Amino acid sequence: MCLDGVRKHKISLKNLTNSEKIPHSVLFVNGEIGEKCSRNSLSITLNSEYRENCPVSQINSEFKCLLELSVGVNKLTLNYCDIELSIDLNHVVSDNPKTVTPLYIVAKDHDGTFQARERNSPENACARITLGIRMIQMIFAEKLRAPDGSGRKTFNLSGDCQPFHSDLSIEEACGMTESQLWSFFARELIDRMPDCQNRKFVAFIGCTRYHGSKDADYSYESIRAATVANAALASGGLALLGSGTLFSWPERLCDVRVYLEDETCVPLDELMDDSGYRRTFGGCFATSLGSLLHEMGHIFDLAHCDEGIMGSNCDRLDQMFTLKDFHTKYGSLPKRKVPTGREWGAKCTVVRRPGGNVGAFSKMSHSGGVYFTENFLILLANHKWFNESTGLQLDAGLVFNAKTREICGKYPLKLVEMRNVSGLVERYWIISTSMDTNNVYFTFPPHIQLIKCTIFCIDVFGNTLNLTFN
Ligand SMILES: [Zn+2]
Numbered sequence: 001m002c003l004d005g006v007r008k009h010k011i012s013l014k015n016l017t018n019s020e021k022i023p024h025s026v027l028f029v030n031g032e033i034g035e036k037c038s039r040n041s042l043s044i045t046l047n048s049e050y051r052e053n054c055p056v057s058q059i060n061s062e063f064k065c066l067l068e069l070s071v072g073v074n075k076l077t078l079n080y081c082d083i084e085l086s087i088d089l090n091h092v093v094s095d096n097p098k099t100v101t102p103l104y105i106v107a108k109d110h111d112g113t114f115q116a117r118e119r120n121s122p123e124n125a126c127a128r129i130t131l132g133i134r135m136i137q138m139i140f141a142e143k144l145r146a147p148d149g150s151g152r153k154t155f156n157l158s159g160d161c162q163p164f165h166s167d168l169s170i171e172e173a174c175g176m177t178e179s180q181l182w183s184f185f186a187r188e189l190i191d192r193m194p195d196c197q198n199r200k201f202v203a204f205i206g207c208t209r210y211h212g213s214k215d216a217d218y219s220y221e222s223i224r225a226a227t228v229a230n231a232a233l234a235s236g237g238l239a240l241l242g243s244g245t246l247f248s249w250p251e252r253l254c255d256v257r258v259y260l261e262d263e264t265c266v267p268l269d270e271l272m273d274d275s276g277y278r279r280t281f282g283g284c285f286a287t288s289l290g291s292l293l294h295e296m297g298h299i300f301d302l303a304h305c306d307e308g309i310m311g312s313n314c315d316r317l318d319q320m321f322t323l324k325d326f327h328t329k330y331g332s333l334p335k336r337k338v339p340t341g342r343e344w345g346a347k348c349t350v351v352r353r354p355g356g357n358v359g360a361f362s363k364m365s366h367s368g369g370v371y372f373t374e375n376f377l378i379l380l381a382n383h384k385w386f387n388e389s390t391g392l393q394l395d396a397g398l399v400f401n402a403k404t405r406e407i408c409g410k411y412p413l414k415l416v417e418m419r420n421v422s423g424l425v426e427r428y429w430i431i432s433t434s435m436d437t438n439n440v441y442f443t444f445p446p447h448i449q450l451i452k453c454t455i456f457c458i459d460v461f462g463n464t465l466n467l468t469f470n
Pocket residue numbers: 001002003004007009036037038039081082
């Protein structure tokens with residue numbers, strides 16, 4: 001019985017439904033309490049053992065919490081005042097043979113420590129990277145989830161993060177540019193790791209060092225210039241990142257929220273600040289986890305867009321997982337520069353859309369300030385790393401006919417993108433599936449000029465066609 005009298009509380013979950021199949025181990029619980037009362041305390045229990053007293057936001061009655069799922073059926077129970085809500089969640093690990101392998105690169109003559117005041121061994125690094133990548137695995141699934149619980153797709157991990165002992169020396173690493181580092185490690189991984197056609201790597205460089213910016217403003221550019229063996233670069237099978245902000249990352253899931261909300265100031269002459277100018281430990285964690293998400297987008301063939309995670313909005317992962325009103329405090333963060341080849345502000349153009357799920361996906365995905373634009377959601381939903389193999393995709397026969405300007409293939413096409421020379425999506429077409437089209441799935445409208453651009457398209461089995469026009 002509610003002490004406040006005849007209140008009728010209601011617990012509602014925004015992102016989970018009963019019996020939902022969950023392919024990732026990190027569970028994000030997000031919901032709302034209808035009709036709060038003075039006791040205002042919510043307890044969340046997973047499998048009657050893990051109990052979290054979860055704060056409920058005073059402003060909009062929202063709650064958020066992160067828990068670790070066990071393989072198989074998990075019972076999630078929420079108790080608020082005199083009511084209880086209980087649902088079953090089925091954590092099923094995907095058997096997709098295409099996986100992502102997280103690595104921590106240790107240079108040849110290096111002890112493997114990363115830059116931090118304490119707890120900076122390779123073991124600490126691997127624990128942080130493992131947690132970070134499991135968070136990212138969950139974020140992709142959350143963004144692809146439709147309101148009915150379907151479509152929760154994400155990549156499969158080959159395992160936890162392991163150290164990778166490189167033949168590159170510290171001195172060599174410190175003298176290399178970002179793209180030289182990427183090329184070196186990509187080569188080394190292909191030479192030394194098995195089954196590379198079915199793996200994508202996410203690797204952090206352990207010997208990244210920040211030497212203190214000479215610029216008293218500590219601009220992002222000057223901080224980057226004062227950092228060696230650093231990278232935030234991805235394409236093909238490798239996303240390469242520096243370890244400069246690992247000092248701000250937690251090692252346990254239960255610490256994620258506290259770390260995101262940590263407003264301790266970064267000592268700017270000692271540690272690398274990459275926080276979207278918030279200058280806090282929490283800001284560094286949010287921004288660097290966001291750039292991991294962005295770079296992983298690239299290994300799944302996503303290009304740049306003017307907005308969202310693949311644009312300038314990858315600093316705000318904290319908004320997705322905390323209840324703090326960061327926005328009032330910091331306002332809109334300055335935009336990160338993403339090479340576009342033209343000015344900011346132009347929008348991607350949608351010429352054709354089928355309606356239905358796509359609109360819902362897109363709307364869902366905007367919640368929490370962290371989102372992928374709809375073209376990227378379609379791309380990911382059909383990507384081979386996000387779908388268990390069907391065996392059908394071997395010869396997709398995807399071809400472009402220059403005379404008729406048609407794209408033909410054996411299987412229905414889902415998305416066609418037109419990317420400019422800098423890799424920014426300028427136009428895209430979402431294609432409604434139709435089986436009876438004589439294998440012609442798309443014809444470029446007459447006003448579209450196919451010069452100085454790249455055409456990217458993906459079919460229903462994740463087969464892609466990438467064509468560049470000069
Ligand atoms: Zn009550």
